[in-house]
Amino acid sequence: MIVFIAYAVLAYIVLDKTRFGRYVYAVGANETAAVYSAIKVDTIRTITYIISGVSVATSAILLSSMMASVSSSSTGSGFELDAIAAAVIGGTSLSGGKGTIFGTFFGALILGVVNNMLVMLNVAVYLQGMVKGLIIIAAVLLQNLRK
DSSP: OHHHHHHHHHHHHHHHHSHHHHHHHHHHHOHHHHHHTTOOHHHHHHHHHHHHHHHHHHHHHHHHHHHTOOOOTTTTTTHHHHHHHHHHHTTOOTTSSOOOHHHHHHHHHHHHHHHHHHHHTTOOHHHHHHHHHHHHHHHHHHHHHHO
16 A cells, blocks of 8 residues: 555655656647647657556566465456456546546545455455456446436
């Protein structure tokens, strides 16, 4: 939890208080406009992928230490759905360029509560994925209705 909060605070500072963060939002919102604004899109994208890779490595180390093994090849399967659901619940637009770290932070907390409720209610794993998918669809529909 400490690493999660530290990453959220660091991401907030980088995305909201630096030029790099504004460039990331600009590239995500409209890549062509970012190119015309003299933003080095390839550099911003590469640095963003590097940051993403370091974040994945950190989470893999934490997950493997929590499980006390590294042997399972299916560990982390389905986490991409959780990541997308947390971002969408937090208000991040799937078309890009809009969203906040705090929204995603609270989206992840809400999704954690939903996951915990589904486990406590003994809902089948396949149905849990369906519930997450329905949550994503509902959040996207709400975003589109707001527009």
